[in-house]
Amino acid sequence: MTGPVYRRVVIKLSGEYFAGPNASGFDQSTIDRVAGDLIAARELGVEIAVVVGGGNLVRGVEVSSRGMSRPAGDTMGMLATVMNCLALEAAIERKGTPARTLTAHVMPQVSELFTRSAAHKYLAEGRIVLLGGGTGNPFFTTDTTAVLRAAEIGAQAVLKATNVDGVYSADPKKDPSAKRFDRLTHSEAIGGGYKVMDATAFALARETSLPIIVFSIAEPGSIGAILSGTGRGTIVAG
Numbered sequence: 010m011t012g013p014v015y016r017r018v019v020i021k022l023s024g025e026y027f028a029g030p031n032a033s034g035f036d037q038s039t040i041d042r043v044a045g046d047l048i049a050a051r052e053l054g055v056e057i058a059v060v061v062g063g064g065n066l067v068r069g070v071e072v073s074s075r076g077m078s079r080p081a082g083d084t085m086g087m088l089a090t091v092m093n094c095l096a097l098e099a100a101i102e103r104k105g106t107p108a109r110t111l112t113a114h115v116m117p118q119v120s121e122l123f124t125r126s127a128a129h130k131y132l133a134e135g136r137i138v139l140l141g142g143g144t145g146n147p148f149f150t151t152d153t154t155a156v157l158r159a160a161e162i163g164a165q166a167v168l169k170a171t172n173v174d175g176v177y178s179a180d181p182k183k184d185p186s187a188k189r190f191d192r193l194t195h196s197e198a199i200g201g202g203y204k205v206m207d208a209t210a211f212a213l214a215r216e217t218s219l220p221i222i223v224f225s226i227a228e229p230g231s232i233g234a235i236l237s238g239t240g241r242g243t244i245v246a247g
């Protein structure tokens with residue numbers, strides 16, 4: 010087994026995956042398994058910050074299409090990501106590893122506000138740091154949040170752990186003939202319009218020279234495998 014490829018990473022976890030076999034909500038056994046994978050990855054000696062999506066609970070665009078304003082819908086989506094962080098934090102700590110949730114909004118009864126110094130401190134203490142509330146602003150996504158926070162805290166890569174095993178020429182769930190890429194540049198990912206991540210996230214990663222690795226979270230141990238350089242995923246880099 011080779012040593013880890015990175016010293017500090019931000020992992021973007023699919024919120025949708027937290028629903029497990031259900032259409033929405035929390036599936037505890039799925040969350041427990043993901044918590045175990047994160048702990049195993051931490052034990053490789055990598056500092057880990059996690060951004061969790063909200064697709065299992067609320068997506069702003071969907072709720073606003075029913076009449077609510079987009080900023081209000083997006084605020085619900087950001088709060089959904091905080092709930093996912095709390096579920097994951099509890100699962101990680103139940104397994105005996107310290108974790109800490111930091112949020113983009115002031116909510117002192119719930120968690121500490123995200124600051125770079127707090128993130129550095131808890132990562133250096135060996136905690137798994139969970140970043141809730143997205144960027145704190147509507148009209149963004151947690152993919153963009155992951156790249157933003159990675160740039161802010163000096164992470165060396167963004168790992169997008171999702172429900173497909175890489176970037177394809179078209180959505181593989183809709184087009185079985187879609188071709189999978191092993192590697193793309195940021196500009197190719199933006200130019201191709203691949204909807205696995207939003208263009209803002211790819212553009213910020215290009216500007217900050219951050220590699221993004223897109224891989225499947227469904228494979229147990231996949232986070233550790235990616236960190237060891239043996240996993241299967243698409244690398245989007247310079």
Ligand SMILES: Nc1ncnc2c1ncn2[C@@H]1O[C@H](COP(=O)(O)OP(=O)(O)OP(=O)(O)O)[C@@H](O)[C@H]1O
Nearest residue numbers: 023024025062063064171176177179180203204205
């Ligand atoms: N070109 C493409 N290559 C790979 N996946 C694609 C592509 N286009 C669309 N997709 C879809 O993108 C999805 C993953 O991105 P998305 O951000 O929607 O999900 P997620 O990681 O589950 O996020 P969330 O945290 O919001 O639930 C996959 O389910 C896949 O079907």
Ligand SMILES: O=c1ccn([C@@H]2O[C@H](COP(=O)(O)O)[C@@H](O)[C@H]2O)c(=O)[nH]1
Nearest residue numbers: 062063069083086087143144149150151
């Ligand atoms: O910076 C952000 C991040 C997220 N949101 C809202 O949250 C939901 C859930 O995030 P996903 O990335 O889709 O999983 C998103 O649909 C937005 O409504 C946000 O407003 N700002």
